Amino acid sequence: MADTKREIERKFEFTKPGAEQRGAPDLTGTAGIATVVDRGVADLDAVYYDTPDQRLAADGLTLRRRTGGKDAGWHLKLPVAPGTRDEVSAALSDTVPGPLAVLVRSRVRDAPLEPQVRLLSSRRTSHLLDAGGSLLAELSTDAVTAERDGTTATWTEVEVELADGSDPALLDAVQKTFEKAGLKVSDAPSKLARALAETGKEPPARPAPDPADETAGAYVLAYLRAQVDTLVSYDPGVRRNQPDSVHQMRVACRRLRSAFKTYRKILDREATDPIGEELRRLGEELGADRDREVLHEHFRAQLADLPHTLLAGPVHKRLRTWNSARRTATRRRALAALDHPRHLALLDTLDALLTDPPLLPQAAKPAAKALPKAILRDYRRLATRVDHALSLDPGQERDHALHDARKGAKRARYAAEAAEPALGKPARKLAKAMEAVQDVLGEHQDSVVARTALHDLTHQAHGAGEPSFTWGLLHGREEARAERSERDLPAVWAEASDRALRSALG
Known part of the structure; x- marks a missing residue:
């Protein structure tokens, strides 16, 4: 088993020899x-592990096996952020523990x-x-x-x-006191980073764009x-079940796929194209968990919004089940999906693409000329989809067309970003x-997905002999939600189109 704790700390070094x-x-x-209590001295022996090319150190991670001390x-x-890290720990063993x-x-x-x-x-x-004797912080020299x-x-x-x-x-106050006494915040973010620098073995620098390169390919x-x-x-x-992690990975998949298509x-x-297909597969595998999470929170909020008199049967228990x-x-x-060899192969392929990119002649053109053309292609594609969806009567065919338009709005937004x-x-x-268009179309699609799930909940409740009234009520709310989105879309699209045409991209 592995335990996790959040560390918020600040490291200092002495500015004068002998200090x-x-x-x-x-x-x-x-x-x-109010009180500083001496807790004694401990001898610590830590061996830090990494790949031969220091991939962990390059990304600011540290992995160590330490003896001595209380942990x-x-x-x-x-x-997590400057001065903040999550420490995941496991018991001593001769090899790196599996959970780490x-x-x-x-x-x-x-x-x-x-x-x-x-x-x-x-x-x-x-x-x-x-x-009161409560611990505020631990000071280590x-x-x-x-x-x-x-x-x-x-x-x-x-x-x-x-x-x-x-x-x-408290850390800011301590820093002021330390600075007056001749200490400064350490330049190194960790002991390992300083050790590597002091022994002449710093990790290779991360690739950085050349600020003088104004080509479309560079951007x-x-x-x-x-x-x-x-x-x-x-x-x-994602592996630690951290909030929003699945969503962020899924969005990265979408943005990569979208960029491949926009900047073809x-x-x-x-x-x-083959990489995009692998990203699509990964996004779908991740999406199942994310979609479930979003639906659950949405239904919880909807139930909480209903008067108690409209909660027929054990609806909260049914939702939990x-x-x-x-x-x-x-x-x-x-x-x-993350443990599958295909995932590691995908990451390797993406690295190879960035190392030796398959650039076409358009990539050498100035970004100010080449990128607007690509963005406007996506905008026009979206316009065609929205016009088609609005021409259809309400129903399943229109729902599918609106969903296609939503995907087009995302692609146009990502292209501009x-x-x-x-x-x-x-x-x-x-x-x-484009985000405004995506939002209104997203409300509609979320309603479509929610209604499908409510059908499932209704059938489960009915099969268990429970009242299905509340689930039917929520289904009606979702239908109204979809109708509002469809009513709002023409005005939102008209305003977005006007703003797009005035954006000076073309």
Whole structure:
């Protein structure tokens, strides 16, 4: 089993030689710190693991096996925000524990995880308590020795880690006190990062676009790289069942597929079409879990909005039963997709595409000329779909046409967002216009999906001898929701079309 905790901390280093001999200044009286309690010294021995080309370090992750201290074991630290990381821990073993190995799979893939650096630390720990004796934070002063391939480096650093529930403003107050005493916030985000720098083994720099390159190909590739990074970085969150992780991975799949289609005159479709198909498959596997989650929350909100007199039968229990049965299957399906060899092959293929992109002659043209043409093609395609949907009578055929229009609106929006770094305000205005169309069409499609699910709930309730009145009531609400969307669409589309034509893209 693996345990997780959120770390919010700040690291400091001494600015003057010999200052570490005096140690960290007394923090008594700083931001509600009433008492500083010495908790003694512990000797820590940590070996950090990574691939030979340091894929984890390049993305700010650390994986270590540590002995000594109160939390001996394996620790994987995943960056959340500057100064904030999630630490996932597992018991000591000779090899990387499976629950941790799976969380780095999207980065490591088939490469071996091997010892890279050893850090020996003598840690003096103090607890920072408030007037009531409650723990506010933990202060650690570490005398560190880094060893790598016969090279060593030594330094002393100070770390303040907030206790659960403590105000992050405490770190700002501590920083002011430390700065007056000759300490500064460390330049290195972690001990490992400093160890690699001090021993001359920093990870390779992440690819960065050339700011002087104004070609269409350069901007499209930068956008694709950002989406691939999203796909990789949210993989551990999906495995840990983190909120919004499935959604973010699914959106990255859509954005990549959309970019391949929109910019088909910049990237060769013979190379991108097979990748797009794999992304479609992955998105569908992930989507089952996401769709279930969204529907469940929507129905919960709808039930909460109904007067108690309209809740006929054990509707909350029925909804939980329905959701639990679906959740087990959809989550298993999502994780199976991430564990499948096809997923790792997809990630490798995307990396290869970015390393050696199949650029067409249009890619060498200035972005300001090539990108608007591609965006406007998508806009005109959307216009045709909307006009077709509006020409149909209400019913199943119109529902399908509106769903196609929704997909077209997403593609037009994504195309404009991808071009925003190159085209600026005009692309941003077009993206917002297309988002408005996507929203109203999304309301309609969500209603279609919800009605199908409500049919399922109604049949389950009826089969169990429960009243189906409430589910029928919700079904009627969803029908009204769809009708509102259909009424709103012409006006929303007219305004969006006007804004699009005034966006100066063409």
